[in-house]
Structures are given as C-alpha cells and as structure tokens.
Amino acid sequence: MIGLGDLKLVYLASCVLLGLIILSPTLALVVRVPGGEKFSELWILGPGHMVEDYPHNVSAGNVYSVNLGIGNHLGGLKYYLVYVKLRNQTEPAPDSLNGTPSGLAPLFEYRVFLGDGDVWEREVSFSFDGVSFEGDLCRVSKLSIDGSAFSVDKVAVRDQVNNGFYLQLFFELWLYNATASGFQFHDRAVWNWLNVTRSM
Amino acid sequence: MRWLSSCLARRFSLLLLVFLASCSLLLLSACVRGADDVSLKVAEAEGKVKEAYAAVLEAESFGANVTNVVSGLNAVAVLLGDANVAFRLGDYGNASLLVDRCIGLADAVVAEAGNLKSEALARPNALLLAAGLSGAGLAVLFFVGLFGWRFVRSRYVRRVLKMKPEEAVSS
Numbered sequence: 001m002i003g004l005g006d007l008k009l010v011y012l013a014s015c016v017l018l019g020l021i022i023l024s025p026t027l028a029l030v031v032r033v034p035g036g037e038k039f040s041e042l043w044i045l046g047p048g049h050m051v052e053d054y055p056h057n058v059s060a061g062n063v064y065s066v067n068l069g070i071g072n073h074l075g076g077l078k079y080y081l082v083y084v085k086l087r088n089q090t091e092p093a094p095d096s097l098n099g100t101p102s103g104l105a106p107l108f109e110y111r112v113f114l115g116d117g118d119v120w121e122r123e124v125s126f127s128f129d130g131v132s133f134e135g136d137l138c139r140v141s142k143l144s145i146d147g148s149a150f151s152v153d154k155v156a157v158r159d160q161v162n163n164g165f166y167l168q169l170f171f172e173l174w175l176y177n178a179t180a181s182g183f184q185f186h187d188r189a190v191w192n193w194l195n196v197t198r199s200m
Numbered sequence: 201m202r203w204l205s206s207c208l209a210r211r212f213s214l215l216l217l218v219f220l221a222s223c224s225l226l227l228l229s230a231c232v233r234g235a236d237d238v239s240l241k242v243a244e245a246e247g248k249v250k251e252a253y254a255a256v257l258e259a260e261s262f263g264a265n266v267t268n269v270v271s272g273l274n275a276v277a278v279l280l281g282d283a284n285v286a287f288r289l290g291d292y293g294n295a296s297l298l299v300d301r302c303i304g305l306a307d308a309v310v311a312e313a314g315n316l317k318s319e320a321l322a323r324p325n326a327l328l329l330a331a332g333l334s335g336a337g338l339a340v341l342f343f344v345g346l347f348g349w350r351f352v353r354s355r356y357v358r359r360v361l362k363m364k365p366e367e368a369v370s371s
Contacts (some may be wrong), residue, residue, distance in 0.1 A: 003365075006354060008349075015345045077260060077270065079253050079277070109284055111277035113253065113270055150360055155230035178257075181250065189203040 011059035020098075029146035041081070042188040044174040053163030054192055057164075060131040061200045066184075066192060068171060079176035081183050082143070084108035086143055086155045087168050094172055094189040101172050101185040107152070108145040126158065131196060138165035138196050156196060163194035238292045242300045245280050248306035248371045252276060255313035264316035275350065277300055 002010075042062035052170060055064035059160040072078050083106035094102045112120045129149070130141030136158040143152045156165040170191035174183040256273055262268045283298035 001360075004353070004356060007352070011350055011352060013340065019341055023334050026334040029327045029330055077230075077253075077266070078259060080282075107288070109281050111281040113273045113277055115267075115270060138284070148289060152287065157217055157253060176250070178250075178254065185339070 001025075028103075036073075038074045040074060040078070040173065040175065040186055040188060041069070042071045042082070042171065042186075042190055043071075044124075044171065044190045044192060045069065045121075045126075050147060054165055056193070056195055057197050058194045059197045060128050061124050061140060061199060062187050063127045064113050065125040067121055068110070068124050068190075070112060070114060070115060070173065071119045074118050074135060077113060077115050080112050080114060080120075080186075081176070082110040082112075083172045083174065084145055084156060085170055086152055087170065087173065088154050089159065089166055089168075090157075092170070093170070094185070096187060096189070098189040099127040099185065101174075101189075103171070107143065107150045110146065128196065131199075133165075133198060140167065162195075164197070166186075167192060167196060168192070204286075234292050235290075238287055238299070239297050241296060241303075242280075242283055242287055245283060245299045245302045247278050248303050249273075251279055252306045252309040253311070255310045255317075259313040259317040259320065260318040262317050263323070264313075266313070266316060267314070269309060269312050269316060272305065272312065276306045276309060279305065299354035 044054075045051060047065050047067070049067055054066060058064055068082065070080050070082065072080070083101075085102055085104045085106055087102065087104055092103045094100065110122070116121055125146055127144045128140050128142065129144065130139075132139045132141075138156045138158070140152060140154045142155070143150050154167055156167050158164070159166050168191050170189055173186040173188040175186040176182070177184045226302060252273055256266050259269070279294055279298050279302035283295045285299060286292075286295035
C-alpha cells in the first residue's frame with residue numbers, strides 16, 4: 001500500500017495541475033508566443049492563376065492580362081500600395097540590393113488594406129496602342145491598364161540576343177509607414193518582359 | 201478711305217490677337233488652378249484615409265472586431281487610387297468627384313471605428329474577467345484542497361487502522 005508521504009505528493013501534484021488548468025485562460029491572454037517570420041508577398045500569375053501562360057509576344061490592339069497578388073504576414077492590419085510602371089531596357093529598374101524603387105513615374109496604382117494572413121488578388125488587363133516600327137526601333141505611344149489609357153512614348157531598341165523589342169511591365173510594392181506618415185518602398189517588385197510585335 | 205479701312209483692319213486684327221491671347225491665358229490659368237485645386241483635394245483625401253486607418257487600428261487595439269470596417273477602408277482606398285489615376289490622366293472632373301466620395305466614405309469609416317472602440321471599451325476587459333475568474337477558481341481550489349486533504353488523510357488512516365497485522369511465516 002502507498003505511504004502517507006507519497007499520497008501527500010500525489011495529492012499536491014493533482015492540486016497544482018488543477019490550478020494550472022484554472023489559470024490557463026489568463027495565461028493565454030498574457031503570454032505571447034513569438035510568431036513566425038514577418039514578411040509580405042507580391043506575385044503575378046498568368047491568366048489561369050498559374051505560373052504559366054504569361055503574356056510575352058504582344059501587339060497593338062490586343063488585350064492581355066495577368067493576376068496580381070499581395071499577401072500580408074506582418075502580424076497586423078497593413079496599408080499597401082502597388083505602382084504599375086513601364087520601362088524599356090535602358091530605363092531604371094527597382095534595385096533589390098539597395099532597396100530603392102525605379103525612378104520612373106507610376107502609371108497606375110492599386111491600394112489595399114490587408115489583415116494579418118490575408119491575401120488580395122485581382123486581374124490586371126493591359127493593351128498597347130500607337131505602336132510603330134522604324135528599323136531597329138519600336139515606338140509605343142499608348143498603354144491602357146484596366147481601361148485607362150496612358151501616354152507612355154517608349155522606345156524599345158531591337159534586342160539582338162533575344163530577337164525582339166522588349167518592354168518591361170513591372171509592379172512595385174509600397175507599404176504605409178505610420179511613423180513617417182507616408183508610403184515607403186517595401187523592396188518587392190515583380191515584372192513581365194513583353195516583346196512588342198507587329199500586328200497580324 | 202482705303203488707308204482708313206486698312207488701319208481699322210489692322211487694329212481689329214490686333215484686338216483679336218490680344219483677345220485670343222487673353223482667352224488662352226485665362227483658360228490656361230483656369231486649367232492650372234483646376235489641377236491645383238484637385239491636387240489639394242487629393243492630398244486631403246490621402247490624409248483622410250490615413251486618419252481612417254489610424255482610427256481602425258486604434259479600435260482594433262481595444263479589442264473591437266474591425267472586419268466590417270476594413271472592407272469600408274478598402275472601398276476608400278480603391279476610390280483614392282482611382283482618383284490618383286484620373287488625376288494623372290488629366291481628368292480633373294472625375295478625380296474631384298472620386299475624391300469627394302472618398303472623403304465622405306473615409307469620414308464614415310472614422311465614425312464607425314469610433315463607435316466600435318466605444319463598444320469595445322464598454323465591454324468588460326477580457327483580461328480582467330479571465331484574471332478574476334482564475335483568482336476565484338484558485339481560491340476555491342485552495343480551500344477545497346485543504347479540506348479535501350483532511351478527508352483523504354482521515355480515510356487513509358482509517359483504512360490503515362482496519363488492516364490486520366499479518367504473521368510472517370517462516371519456512
């Protein structure tokens with residue numbers, strides 16, 4: 001048979017366990033378990049929401065689309081801004097090493113508030129107009145994004161290696177900083193190289 | 201006579217030139233002023249959206265459920281984005297319209313966030329409630345444990361006393 005000392009120990013342990021169970025709701029509110037890595041996602045997918053069938057060879061008058069997405073894993077409600085820009089091969093791109101955005105003026109923009117763990121995705125449609133070719137140069141004068149037509153006046157020089165006239169449609173992610181009371185480049189950008197071709 | 205008519209024609213053309221120049225200057229200044237006005241309104245809307253965001257964050261920090269108000273905040277953000285795009289395209293009329301809607305909606309979001317914060321403040325604090333219940337539970341456990349131990353010990357002693365001594369059998 002169990003001794004009195006051992007019985008006392010078992011009784012005490014049971015009481016401590018019961019005490020912890022009673023305290024657990026309060027402990028859950030007070031003790032903060034460290035979360036995982038904090039980051040934001042930015043992506044573009046093809047028209048079928050897959051990493052395939054991205055528009056590549058584009059021509060004037062045709063409408064193309066990609067799906068733009070943002071994911072928030074920063075641990076709270078955040079205010080995001082995506083700038084849509086267009087550049088040729090010589091114009092500045094966002095610099096991920098220095099964390100600086102492209103110096104080009106934005107054409108279009110998307111603003112969204114996302115809670116922690118939330119994602120946002122929408123289709124971005126675009127088309128080119130006023131495309132002309134002169135020897136090794138291709139001039140694009142208009143880009144329409146989601147139905148809004150912008151004068152862009154971009155000149156693409158023929159890329160001898162890849163054999164085409166390339167323009168890059170890119171998306172920069174900016175995040176609102178409440179302390180600075182303004183948006184700051186969030187060091188994330190995605191892009192799609194487009195080969196401008198003659199209309200069939 | 202011919203001299204007079206040519207002189208009048210010259211004066212008329214000069215006056216017409218001055219009139220056209222004044223008109224174009226007036227039009228240009230009106231356009232610039234229109235752009236400036238809309239630019240100021242867009243900046244005001246930007247401020248309102250930031251204010252609405254701060255109000256929602258504050259309500260959330262007091263434990264309010266801000267899911268519905270975040271969708272309102274997103275509607276405001278879309279209007280502001282569209283207004284900026286319209287402004288870049290030089291469509292100041294549309295930009296002004298969108299900005300007005302954006303400001304109105306942002307004010308509504310600020311008011312809603314304020315209501316949610318007040319409701320959250322009126323509710324008993326979850327931490328205080330949990331701490332109070334846990335404290336009461338621990339006190340009950342302490343006293344029940346104390347009396348329970350006396351009961352368990354006396355039962356144990358009774359069982360021990362009821363036991364009969366056994367004689368060891370030597371082989």
